[in-house]
Amino acid sequence: MAVSSMSEVNFDSLSMSQDEACDCIYRMLAKIGVAEDLNVSDDTIRHFANEIPDYYNHVPFHCFQHCVMVSQMTFLVLTRCSLGKSIGQRQSTSLILAALCHDMQHPGLSNEYLLRTGHEFAQAYKTSPLENHHIACAHKLMSSGIANSIPDSEREQLLRDMREYILATDLSNHTGIMTEVETITPIFDIANPSHLRTLCKLVLKCSDVSNECRPQPVASRWLNKLNEEFWAQGDQEKSEGFTPKPIMDREMADIGHQQVGFLSDLVIPMFEDLCKLVPPFEDLALTSLRASLQHYSAAVEDQATV
Numbered sequence: 001m002a003v004s005s006m007s008e009v010n011f012d013s014l015s016m017s018q019d020e021a022c023d024c025i026y027r028m029l030a031k032i033g034v035a036e037d038l039n040v041s042d043d044t045i046r047h048f049a050n051e052i053p054d055y056y057n058h059v060p061f062h063c064f065q066h067c068v069m070v071s072q073m074t075f076l077v078l079t080r081c082s083l084g085k086s087i088g089q090r091q092s093t094s095l096i097l098a099a100l101c102h103d104m105q106h107p108g109l110s111n112e113y114l115l116r117t118g119h120e121f122a123q124a125y126k127t128s129p130l131e132n133h134h135i136a137c138a139h140k141l142m143s144s145g146i147a148n149s150i151p152d153s154e155r156e157q158l159l160r161d162m163r164e165y166i167l168a169t170d171l172s173n174h175t176g177i178m179t180e181v182e183t184i185t186p187i188f189d190i191a192n193p194s195h196l197r198t199l200c201k202l203v204l205k206c207s208d209v210s211n212e213c214r215p216q217p218v219a220s221r222w223l224n225k226l227n228e229e230f231w232a233q234g235d236q237e238k239s240e241g242f243t244p245k246p247i248m249d250r251e252m253a254d255i256g257h258q259q260v261g262f263l264s265d266l267v268i269p270m271f272e273d274l275c276k277l278v279p280p281f282e283d284l285a286l287t288s289l290r291a292s293l294q295h296y297s298a299a300v301e302d303q304a305t306v
């Protein structure tokens with residue numbers, strides 16, 4: 001796939017080589033102005049981009065290519081929806097870096113599973129074990145050069161912001177964050193740092209579940225990968241004598257209904273909230289998401305009439 005598609009919604013990291021995807025990350029960081037912001041060379045940025053795949057596991061869904069898809073959607077919101085101009089350079093930098101690091105070393109298992117089985121991440125972190133581990137990985141990568149040329153206090157703030165955005169991707173924090181979003185929307189003030197951070201959390205949360213904004217063949221490949229990962233966990237749970245949740249059970253899964261519920265209950269309301277704060281996001285993403293809901297709803301109706 002041509003790197004030129006990096007400014008388009010039809011972007012698909014699965015059709016790119018790893019080198020092409022790293023080049024794409026480098027170009028996104030260059031376009032956002034991360035090198036100038038962090039006072040590092042272009043080579044440092046390129047090296048940083050090339051290191052990212054090493055921080056992702058070869059799991060079906062939460063892999064390097066997922067990180068690239070999520071980061072590219074965040075990039076589109078920053079550039080094509082002009083959010084970068086409103087939130088400023090440093091927030092744009094922290095948001096794109098958080099997107100790139102947001103699932104590092106994901107083992108392809110859910111937080112619930114890790115907590116229930118006493119996985120090492122759950123021993124290290126009592127809440128959000130996955131996200132806290134992704135944050136620890138982000139700190140390690142960030143300490144290798146990209147953030148070393150800014151004052152300590154700025155680096156600490158950058159890492160704090162990235163931490164907050166990555167933690168927001170844990171869906172167990174969803175309700176709390178959406179309450180924050182609803183509280184600030186009528187009185188939104190871009191100059192208020194707390195409003196700004198809530199908006200950035202919402203952008204990363206939406207980017208993380210934005211596959212269904214992509215053309216249908218792309219979205220469907222990603223859905224297959226997600227199911228592959230869920231069902232592998234379900235198989236493992238069964239082998240351990242535990243009954244998996246229906247979505248994790250390959251024999252119980254009802255993909256059409258699940259997609260209708262996921263899109264109508266979680267994804268679309270969240271995208272609508274982001275559109276209130278970033279209106280160009282509607283044409284960029286929400287319209288195609290509504291079409292996707294129609295597609296799954298029709299499939300479910302067809303299923304019911306058979």
Ligand SMILES: [Zn+2]
Binds near residue numbers: 066070102169208
């Ligand atoms: Zn993710």
